[in-house]
Amino acid sequence: MADSIDVLLINPGDRKQIYQGLGDEFSAIEPPVFAGLFATFLRQKGHSVVIYDAPAMMASTDEVARIATEDYAAKLIVIVVYGLQPSASTQNMTAAGDIARKIKDAGVGAKIMMTGTHPAALPFETMRSEAVDFVVDLEGPVTIYKVLKALIEGRDDFANIPSVWWRDGEQVVAPKSAEPLLIDLDTAMPGIAWDLLPMENYRAHNWHCFDHINDRSPYASIHTSLGCPFKCSFCCINAPFGKSSYRTWNPECVIKEIDLLVERYGVKNIKFVDEMFVLNRDHVLSLCNLLKNRDYTVNVWAYARVDTVQDDFLEHLKAAGVNWLCLGIESGSDYVRDGALKKYGNDDIIDVVRRIQNAGIYTIGNYIFGLPDDNVARMQETLDLSLELNCEFANFYSAMAYPGSSLYKMAIERQVELPETWKDYSQHGYNTIPLSNKYCSAAEILEFRDSAFNQYFSHRPYLDMVKNKFGQEVIDHISRMVSVPLSRKLLEKQTAA
DSSP, rough: OOOEEEEEEEEEEOOOHHHTTTHHHHOOOOOHHHHHHHHHHHHHHTTOOOEHHHHHHHHOOHHHIIIIIEEEEEEEEEEOOOOSSSSSGGHHHHHHHHHHHHHTTTTTEEEEEEEHHHHHHSSHHHHHHHOOOOEEEEHHHHHHHHHHHHHTTTTOOOTSTEEEEEETTTEOOOOSOOOOOOHHHHHOOOOOOOSSSSSOOOOTGGGGGGGTTTTOOOOEOOOOOEOOOOOOOOTTTTTTTHHHHHHHEHHHHHHHHHHHHHHHHHHOOOOOOOOTSSSSSSHHHHHHHHTTTTTSSOEEEEEEEETTOOOOHHHHHHHEEEEEEEEEEEEOHHHHHHHOOOOOOOOHHHHHHHHHHHEEEEEEEEEEEOOOOOOHHHHHHHHHHHHHHHEEEEEEEOOOOTTTHHHHHHHHHTTTTOOSGGGGOTTTTTTTTOOSSSSSOOOHHHHHHHHHHHHTTTTTHHHHHHHEEEEEEEEHHHHHHHOOOOOOOOHHHHHHH
């Protein structure tokens, strides 16, 4: 007999579909942080909640739909569409849509809602194209609660609930107002509902554990802040918040959650999933002071910007167990980087990376090929800069027009070719199509990106540095990673032609 509950939160996704062969050993398996925060919010309102994490359970969309309809009788099913990083929501929409359709086809009459970065960016399109009853166009938790309350009370008119799109017969009804963002995060969502998650299934990114490559679990990722005050053209992070914004949890609240993770679940590897952790001085230093005074050791990584890293941060970060900082370097061309609203030079980038490394902290450089002002020569500048920086790890991306970003609006206006299905927004997917520009075709950008990846991770100075810092076992791990082929339909077409 199905368990009667108020809300079933589903984290959709398909690692094989999104990452091809890299999903087996090399990618992280992240806990669904927003689903976990929403569960906490709803529980504090007195409601019963279950989370089902499809990627962590390696569950097909058929299996997720079966569990949702046979194992649970939920008043509201909420499909929470986010990803491992802020731009990875859209690639999970294909699985999310399949799950919703299969639940509806089962005929159990369950009401289905979608929330997350992509639905918030395209609420009307999501309502029109997906088998859902509701879409949240902003943050989520308060709107979920108000819709649930209406369903429990037997109401079928949702016109006065802010930030929810709904159906009145065949008509899609837009919300009349926006739900204000939560301000008191400590009270509203004091941490993730870890007890609802399969904690044994999560693992850290491979590079996060280069110091202990065979010890990637247990693992957790948590927010210490929400939103981002910056407006990078390629980023969609602020779609669920409606604007550039920045709110923090009190460091005392964050440290309680870390204490729980360490003491109850044995977690050592932690990601601060904030879009920009190294930002607010008081917040960063207060949390670092709390961490470094604990009697346990954690291995933390977090995002920073070249222009937010201050010298006196670094000593405190390292002492607190922040062993990795991820920098959005994006391009080696000043011209391209300025177009992405990042106004600092290569000398600034080199200086910051060296200062981070001199403090004993490892760096991950994020690079993007094919931004609107990129051409082959400028993409080569980016690759050359990455090789000069020689960060302990690097992520190479193709420019993509993610819904909710300025690039998406530009692509629609200019009628630039976009991926055919949402899953094809995956950087590592077979059908991926980068954003072409006036200088380069999508195929040229993708080919450059894949070649750059192979060049970086076979570059002798890089491998010598890694062997010196982390040992032969990590060299062997990188060799296996590089040997995993990524099939690309776009490049196969080009070769055939």
